[in-house]
Amino acid sequence: MNSGRIELGTDSMGICEYLDNFQQESFSSDKNPKSRTFMLIDMDAFFVSCEVAVRPELKGKPVGVVTGAQRHGVVASVSYEGRKYGIKAGTPVYKAKDLCPEIILIPADIAKYAYISESIMEYLKEKFKKVEVFSIDEAFVDITGEKDPLKLATEVKSYIKRTFRVPLTIGIGPSRVIAKMACEISKPDGLMQIKAEEILQKLGHLEVDEIPGIGQRTGDALRNMGIRTIRDLWVIDEDTLIRRFGIRGKWYKDMAMGKDAGFFTLLDQGLPLKSIGHSETFPRDTMDPEEIKTYTLYLSEKVGRRLRKHELMGYGIWVYLRYADFTGDSISRKFTKPFFTTSEIYRRAIFLIQKIIDGKPIRLIGVAVFGLKPLKPQLSLFEEDLRDVRLDFALDKINDIYGDFTVRRARLVGIPAVHHVIPPRGIPR
Ligand code: TTP
Ligand code: MG
Numbered sequence: 372m373n374s375g376r377i378e379l380g381t382d383s384m385g386i387c388e389y390l391d392n393f394q395q396e397s398f399s400s401d402k403n404p405k406s407r408t409f410m411l412i413d414m415d416a417f418f419v420s421c422e423v424a425v426r427p428e429l430k431g432k433p434v435g436v437v438t439g440a441q442r443h444g445v446v447a448s449v450s451y452e453g454r455k456y457g458i459k460a461g462t463p464v465y466k467a468k469d470l471c472p473e474i475i476l477i478p479a480d481i482a483k484y485a486y487i488s489e490s491i492m493e494y495l496k497e498k499f500k501k502v503e504v505f506s507i508d509e510a511f512v513d514i515t516g517e518k519d520p521l522k523l524a525t526e527v528k529s530y531i532k533r534t535f536r537v538p539l540t541i542g543i544g545p546s547r548v549i550a551k552m553a554c555e556i557s558k559p560d561g562l563m564q565i566k567a568e569e570i571l572q573k574l575g576h577l578e579v580d581e582i583p584g585i586g587q588r589t590g591d592a593l594r595n596m597g598i599r600t601i602r603d604l605w606v607i608d609e610d611t612l613i614r615r616f617g618i619r620g621k622w623y624k625d626m627a628m629g630k631d632a633g634f635f636t637l638l639d640q641g642l643p644l645k646s647i648g649h650s651e652t653f654p655r656d657t658m659d660p661e662e663i664k665t666y667t668l669y670l671s672e673k674v675g676r677r678l679r680k681h682e683l684m685g686y687g688i689w690v691y692l693r694y695a696d697f698t699g700d701s702i703s704r705k706f707t708k709p710f711f712t713t714s715e716i717y718r719r720a721i722f723l724i725q726k727i728i729d730g731k732p733i734r735l736i737g738v739a740v741f742g743l744k745p746l747k748p749q750l751s752l753f754e755e756d757l758r759d760v761r762l763d764f765a766l767d768k769i770n771d772i773y774g775d776f777t778v779r780r781a782r783l784v785g786i787p788a789v790h791h792v793i794p795p796r797g798i799p800r
Contacts, residue, residue: 415559422436504707576601576602686741
């Protein structure tokens with residue numbers, strides 16, 4: 372999508388190449404997909420709405436929630452009244468004030484938004500069997516077989532509004548992609564179902580890069596071929612797209628026609644990888660907390676780098692400790708928010724290690740990430756996370772060229788270069 376969000380490699384070849392065979396196989400048996408129904412639930416101006424929920428006097432006013440340091444702050448979320456002035460997610464504070472001098476700016480209170488988000492997601496998970504949390508304020512629900520999706524969605528919408536006092540929009544469609552587009556075009560406070568037979572009529576006029584998963588770059592490439600709208604994608608011969616874009620070309624057409632492809636299809640089928648992990652024996656047994664932290668960071672970097680290389684993120688962390696006396700202990704935990712940066716892996720791993728460590732000298736630590744999903748191209752990110760993301764991708768790039776750990780975090784200076792790191796069985800490096 373072309374909405375000024377942070378895109379993380381939507382069009383990157385990595386995962387596509389890696390999954391080509393896998394995809395081809397799944398699509399060849401997909402001639403007659405059984406009809407499915409998905410609902411996308413997305414909060415309107417989420418961060419702002421959380422503030423309005425506790426300060427009703429802000430309702431109907433131009434309001435922005437700001438992340439980042441004062442001088443370099445950006446507006447992460449802006450009320451629909453503020454959007455009329457041209458303020459969007461990512462607009463710097465100084466510019467937002469220029470565009471709308473009366474805008475009310477509130478510093479972000481992430482803990483509050485995370486709490487409200489989790490409460491809403493908990494409600495959805497209790498009510499439905501198949502819920503897929505897509506970002507802090509979005510979730511897909513598979514409601515295939517539901518007789519009256521609009522009635523159900525109306526109930527969900529009014530429950531969330533009443534209970535959490537946050538406005539939302541629900542899109543319903545035969546695929547996640549169409550549900551998401553139905554949601555986007557009916558925001559704010561909307562509800563829309565697009566049936567398979569209505570796609571062309573309701574969405575045909577939209578630009579190709581309005582399709583989630585098609586970034587601006589691919590949009591430009593398609594436009595260069597004379598394919599500007601979703602209707603054009605319906606008309607164009609599939610082989611022409613495949614010749615130009617490989618299997619991704621087929622995905623673009625499938626998505627336009629109401630089938631989930633690429634990242635979205637993967638979520639249904641599960642991933643070939645179950646986990647990515649590393650373990651390493653220390654040069655000497657240790658009880659030193661600083662040394663343990665350093666090695667955990669080192670392992671987190673190894674795991675994170677491979678996650679990012681395969682364009683994956685994970686929901687769970689598994690940690691293993693082997694003591695000098697060869698006894699061992701392990702612990703794992705799943706989290707509601709996915710992660711893929713070295714620092715997020717490290718933070719979680721240390722948190723778990725602290726829960727099991729029992730003071731005996733440690734010989735080996737293992738860290739693995741499980742609950743893998745394709746890295747979401749449009750994951751909403753906090754400003755704090757974004758710095759980590761940028762750092763990781765920059766370091767990865769340099770280390771891809773010059774070798775692992777050529778550039779490293781300060782804590783890792785002095786750690787010998789990678790040796791004897793054995794990837795778990797069956798996992799590609
Ligand atoms: P969105 O759902 O993209 O935006 P929104 O809820 O503010 O507005 P809309 O009505 O269009 O859905 O993102 C959810 C929250 O995530 C948003 O309130 C703020 C945060 N966010 C960021 O921190 N950085 C970003 O780049 C984006 C897009 C969102
Ligand atoms: Mg939202």
